[in-house]
Amino acid sequence: MALSLRKIACIGAGYVGGPTMAVIADRCPDIDVTVLDLNAERIAAWNSEDLPVYEPGLAEVVSRARGRNLRFVGQAEGAAYVAAADAVFISVNTPTKTEGEGAGKASDLRYVESCARFIAAHATGHTIVIEKSTMPVRAADCVKSILATARPGVTFDILSNPEFLAEGTAIRDLEQPDRVLIGGERPESIAALAEIYRRWVPAERILSTGLWSAELSKLVANAFLAQRVSSINSISALCEVTGADVEEVAAVVGADSRIGPKFLRASVGFGGSCFQKDLLSLIYISESYGLTEVAAYWQQVVDLNQWQKRRFADLIAAPIADGAGSLRGRRIAILGFAFKKDTNDVRETPAIDVCRRLLARGATLAVHDYRVTPESVRSELGALGVEVAATPEAALAGADGVAVLTEWSAYATLDWARLAGRLKVGAVIHDGRNILDAAAVRRAGLTLRSIGRGAQPNA
Ligand code: UDX
Ligand code: UDX
Numbered sequence: 001m002a003l004s005l006r007k008i009a010c011i012g013a014g015y016v017g018g019p020t021m022a023v024i025a026d027r028c029p030d031i032d033v034t035v036l037d038l039n040a041e042r043i044a045a046w047n048s049e050d051l052p053v054y055e056p057g058l059a060e061v062v063s064r065a066r067g068r069n070l071r072f073v074g075q076a077e078g079a080a081y082v083a084a085a086d087a088v089f090i091s092v093n094t095p096t097k098t099e100g101e102g103a104g105k106a107s108d109l110r111y112v113e114s115c116a117r118f119i120a121a122h123a124t125g126h127t128i129v130i131e132k133s134t135m136p137v138r139a140a141d142c143v144k145s146i147l148a149t150a151r152p153g154v155t156f157d158i159l160s161n162p163e164f165l166a167e168g169t170a171i172r173d174l175e176q177p178d179r180v181l182i183g184g185e186r187p188e189s190i191a192a193l194a195e196i197y198r199r200w201v202p203a204e205r206i207l208s209t210g211l212w213s214a215e216l217s218k219l220v221a222n223a224f225l226a227q228r229v230s231s232i233n234s235i236s237a238l239c240e241v242t243g244a245d246v247e248e249v250a251a252v253v254g255a256d257s258r259i260g261p262k263f264l265r266a267s268v269g270f271g272g273s274c275f276q277k278d279l280l281s282l283i284y285i286s287e288s289y290g291l292t293e294v295a296a297y298w299q300q301v302v303d304l305n306q307w308q309k310r311r312f313a314d315l316i317a318a319p320i321a322d323g324a325g326s327l328r329g330r331r332i333a334i335l336g337f338a339f340k341k342d343t344n345d346v347r348e349t350p351a352i353d354v355c356r357r358l359l360a361r362g363a364t365l366a367v368h369d370y371r372v373t374p375e376s377v378r379s380e381l382g383a384l385g386v387e388v389a390a391t392p393e394a395a396l397a398g399a400d401g402v403a404v405l406t407e408w409s410a411y412a413t414l415d416w417a418r419l420a421g422r423l424k425v426g427a428v429i430h431d432g433r434n435i436l437d438a439a440a441v442r443r444a445g446l447t448l449r450s451i452g453r454g455a456q457p458n459a
Contacts, residue, residue, distance in 0.1 A: 003192035005128070006031060009081045010089040011115045013037035013046055013072055015053050015170070015273070015345060016132060016163045017091030022061045023174040025070035027200045033070045034085070036078030046072035054344040054371050057171035075118070082122045087193065089161070090115045090143075091132040096277050105284035107136050107277065116146035123154050128189050131160045134274065136281050137216040159184040159193055160211050162218035167272065168342030180206045183214020219282045223298055226275040228263040230304040236266035236452030237311065246452025247434060266452040268405055268432030269309040269350035271339030276302060276348055309350050312403075313357035315449060316430050320400045321361065328362035331424075333399040335392055336406025336433075337369040337377055344371035350432075351405040352380045359385050368395040370408050396422045407433035416444035 010021045013035045025033040037043050045052035047066075051059060062070070073081065082088055092111040097103050112133055119129055129147060131140060140158045147156045160183035165173040180197045184190045190208050197206055209217065232250055239246040246266045254261030270276075279302050286295040320330045339349035346352070355365055359381065366387045367377050374388035389395035392411065396402060396419055404411055412435045429441055431450045441448045 003086070003128075003188050005086040005192050005196060007034075007081075007085045008032070008087045008089065008196075009034045009036060009078065009085040010091050010132070011036050011075075011078070011082075011118065012089075012091035012093070012111075012133070013039075013042055013052075014091065014093060015167060016165065017089065018046060018051075018053055018072075019055055019058055019061075019165065019170045020091065020132065020163060020174060021089070022058065022065060022070060023171065024196060025065035025068075026061045027175075028196060029065075029069055031069060031196065033065070034078060034081035035070070035072045036075050036081070037072070038075045040074050043072050043074050054342075055168070055170045056342055061171060079118075079122045082119060083124050085123075085127060087128040087130055088119050088123070089130045089132045090119075091163075093273070094133045094135065094277070095273075096280055102284050102288075105280040105287075107134070107281045107284075109135070109139060109142060112139065112143065113146060116143045117149075119156075120147050120150040120154075123150060123156070126155045126157075128192065129156050129158050130193065131158065131215070132163055134162055134218050134222075134278055134281075135160070135215050136285055137212050137219070139215060140211050157184070157186050157189040158211065159189055160214035160218075161193060162214060164218070164221065167345055168340055175200065177201060177205060181209065181214050181217060182206065183209045183211045183217075185211060219278045219285075222274050222278040223282050223301065225263055226270055226279055226305070227298075227301045229265075229267065229270045229275075230301045230308075232264045232266045233269065233308045233451075234304055236308075239266075239452040240454055243454040245454075249452075266434065267308075267350070267407075268312045268354060268403075268451065269305045271347070271349040271351075272345070273347040276305070306353070309353040310357060312350075312430070312432055312451070313354045316354070316401050316403050316428075317358060317361060317363075319426075319428050326362045327358060329364075330362075330400045331364045331366060331398055332358055333389075333392075333395040333402045334365050334367040335395060335402065335404045335411050336408055337367055337372045338406045338408075341406055341408045342371075344373070344376070346372055346376050346380060349380075349405075354403065354405060354432075355381050355386075366395040366397075366399065368392050369406065370410065393419065393422065398422070398424060400424045400427055402427060402429045404429070404431045404433055404436060407435045409435075411435060412437065416441045416446060420444040420446055 010017045021035045094107045097106045097108040182190050194206050236246045250264040254264050283295045283298050337351045364385045366389045368389040428447045434450050
């Protein structure tokens with residue numbers, strides 16, 4: 001008899017687990033969906049009007065399904081739902097290890113392992129365990145060996161179903177994915193999960209592979225995307241010294257259908273919880289198989305990104321540093337702290353490295369962001385020398401320099417003619433996302449430096 005998944009549970013109510021389960025529940029009203037999390041505060045927020053994750057469209061999806069076939073519960077209460085579930089997704093974080101073997105590179109699987117132990121302890125009958133978290137290739141072996149400790153008669157099958165959503169567009173990405181990937185060993189388990197996605201995803205977009213290919217494909221997809229950003233960022237530096245314009249170069253290069261136009265926006269650097277972590281994981285795996293050249297190749301994508309952030313911070317400092325290179329007494333407005341627009345997420349945001357480098361040289365920062373909370377900014381930067389501004393106008397008051405670090409749409413329409421008077425005379429605007437209207441900024445009598453463009457005519 002074909003397997004049918006009527007009750008599902010998901011451990012981890014984060015940026016991935018919460019929105020993914022909300023969309024499944026929304027699209028499949030007959031499937032009972034429970035999301036568990038160890039963090040009681042997070043669960044309380046998922047049950048409130050003030051969701052813990054900011055994503056356009058998420059609140060509407062949650063409000064349609066929550067209380068109908070979607071619930072958010074703490075870990076203890078969740079045990080009974082895991083026991084009753086036909087399938088359990090693991091969607092906990094897999095950060096880079098900070099200690100032990102592989103520290104600084106390998107992904108830390110301790111949360112995944114503890115989920116596997118939890119599932120082994122509570123599952124009943126036959127349960128499909130689905131890796132949603134990004135895992136190193138062959139991680140399913142480790143999950144399998146933990147599940148093997150379950151009571152006799154309790155059986156499992158493992159699938160890898162990595163998530164490709166990007167923050168800020170998570171709901172759209174979940175509702176209209178380029179592809180859904182399901183890796184596994186047993187066709188009936190793959191078919192059962194595919195049946196859920198088939199409710200709204202065309203069959204030809206549901207790809208099925210072996211377990212190891214699925215695990216590796218997620219890492220490789222993120223590595224390729226990050227590589228494009230580092231590639232164009234490397235060219236941005238070359239454009240600045242030669243007088244070429246990186247936007248023009250990217251448009252020409254991207255017009256080749258073999259290359260394509262997306263993901264060629266030069267920037268202050270890529271951020272987010274995935275790109276660096278997944279690159280480092282790929283590097284570590286390559287090294288551990290003795291593939292030194294492969295590891296070195298991908299390491300360069302990470303290194304270039306670090307260099308771009310340092311380079312950008314130094315460009316901000318250059319016109320205002322004193323003879324000894326100090327920024328003491330200088331106030332710099334930071335417009336945007338999130339790692340990209342339309343999210344409140346600051347994990348690995350390039351703003352952290354840029355700001356820390358400026359603070360280390362003695363600058364005072366006035367940080368503005370539309371969604372990031374003052375607590376998040378302070379927990380990354382500390383309070384010393386850091387002011388969190390409620391509006392862009394407040395951040396700009398008395399600034400010696402300005403840096404746009406997140407491409408929030410509202411920054412693109414700031415009225416520079418009105419704002420110019422708030423800045424110190426001679427303040428330079430550094431556009432780390434190339435979103436400002438260069439002509440409008442120049443008309444306001446201000447000097448603009450963009451990523452990948454030589455000095456502007458009035459600079
Ligand atoms: C996800 C993926 O799982 C990760 O592998 C991928 O690379 C990025 O996206 P994400 O949803 O962004 O992670 O992580 P996060 O927002 O930190 O959410 C994870 C949640 O799991 C947290 O709310 C945490 O409290 C919870 N958790 C963690 C548990 O409930 N149990 C645990 O044992 C560990
Ligand atoms: C990424 C992948 O896109 C997604 O498929 C995967 O599931 C998780 O990792 P995310 O990190 O949420 O998603 O956002 P993404 O849109 O990929 O942006 C990552 C970083 O690259 C951001 O800091 C963004 O500003 C930067 N970026 C992206 C650029 O600097 N230039 C670009 O052209 C594109």
